[in-house]
Amino acid sequence: MDLNSLSKSDAPTVEVGNTQPDLSQPSARSSYSYQKVDHDLQHSGPGIASFIISLVTIMGYAALFVFIIMKASSMVNENSNLLAESSQSIMLLGMTVIILSALNVIGVVIGIIGLSIRKRRKVFGVIGTIINGVIILLFMLLITIFLVNAGTL
Incomplete structure (x- = not known):
């Protein structure tokens, strides 16, 4: 028929x-x-945005790490003291870290929003929230270690 x-x-x-x-x-x-079953659902937009933000910040931290390694020898003199010309580079590094950590906080918030949307897939929201949250926790741990060690000098 x-x-x-x-x-x-x-x-x-x-x-x-x-x-x-x-x-x-x-x-x-x-x-x-x-x-409708789960494989028919669309991915949540905020979840995808959170995942992309986490990838961008990981690449930003990797580029920052490479930049620090490349500039480390030119920032100090023979006596291991910082040179006066390196203050702009240090300020640029600090601002970059602050911007990347703010992006991580935004990524966590957007990931939580992506998790709260009903009838959408939550895979990217979970991954983005976890990655951004782990980066924030590592950053806070790093700051804590530096503050503890700065008090012992």
Whole structure:
């Protein structure tokens, strides 16, 4: 039987949300129900944004680390004292770290928003929130270690 030859009354009907057809009607045998499953859901936009922010900040921290390694020898003199010309580079590094950590905080907030949206996939929201949260925790741990060691000098 050709599907194009069916009239509207002969075509099977689709009922969204009804999981059990009513078998008391004669046309119920030809109808079927469709229920949305998880693989039909779309990804949440804020979750994807949180994941992208986490990737951008990881690349930013990696670039910052490479920049510090490249500039470390030119910032100190023979006596291991900082040179006066290196103050701009140090300020640039500090501002970059502050901007990247602020992006991580924004990524956590957006990831939580992505997790709270109903009827959407939450994979990217979970991954983005975890990565951004771990980076923030590591950054706070690093600051704590530096503050503790600065008090012992």
